[in-house]
Amino acid sequence: MDELINKRINEVLKGNQDSFEEIVILFQHRLYHVCYRMLGSREEAQDIAQEAFVRAYSNLHTFDQKRKFSTWIFRIATNLCIDRIRKKKPDYSLDAQVPGTEGLDMYSQIAAAEDLPEEEVERMETQERVQYEIGRLPEKYRSVITLRYMEELPLQEIADILDLPLGTVKTRVHRGRDALRKQIGTM
Incomplete structure (x- = not known):
């Protein structure tokens, strides 16, 4: 798997942008799930996963191919999630009463x-x-x-x-x- 990823990375670095799509397809679901579990929001998880791929693509030339790509892309996504968590205040509490109802939480x-x-x-x-x-x-x-x-x-x-x-x-x-x-x- 790592050999295939490194081959695709080399193709991207040589100008074949379509090879990055194959990398995205391989990792998109796992990356989304990591983001979702950290953020608890489907929309935010999709945004952060997409941002992680954009950053990975933009910085692909800095990736050390002696390491695992999955580790690198998960680090990018995890750091983006942590940044989002730090900026975000809790939206609501599950114990909070639903406005306009009598006692429903x-x-x-x-x-x-x-x-x-x-x-x-x-x-x-x-x-x-x-x-x-x-x-x-x-x-x-x-x-x-x-x-x-x-x-x-x-x-x-x-x-x-x-x-x-x-x-x-x-x-x-x-x-x-x-x-x-x-x-x-x-x-």
Whole structure:
């Protein structure tokens, strides 16, 4: 896979812009999912994933082909997500009351899947709750938890993506997991 990517990169650097489209196709879904899990918004995830590809294309000449392209593009996207998180204030709380209603909160606005068995509904609610709680983590924990448990990346690759020492990544995974456990409490 890395050989194919490096071949396409060389073609792009020689002027064949169509080869970059193949790279985008290979990584677009995984990159979008990383962004979505960090930001919790489909629109923002699409914007950031697109911006990551634009930046990668613009800076392709700086990519060290001895390294993995996936690590490089995930680093770009993760940094863009972190920047977005830092600039953004929380939009709303799920506990907040919906304007113009009597006692309905934002939880009631989450789409219900009525035709699913009870176990599937519980699983979906748990996943939504975990995703919500991950979104509440400080960004330094959110990024490592997302990359480790949602994208199932190895610790060393996470360290490369975030440009952090491996020990720092291990510590943040541990502390992020503890913080997440405390936030969730007993589900």
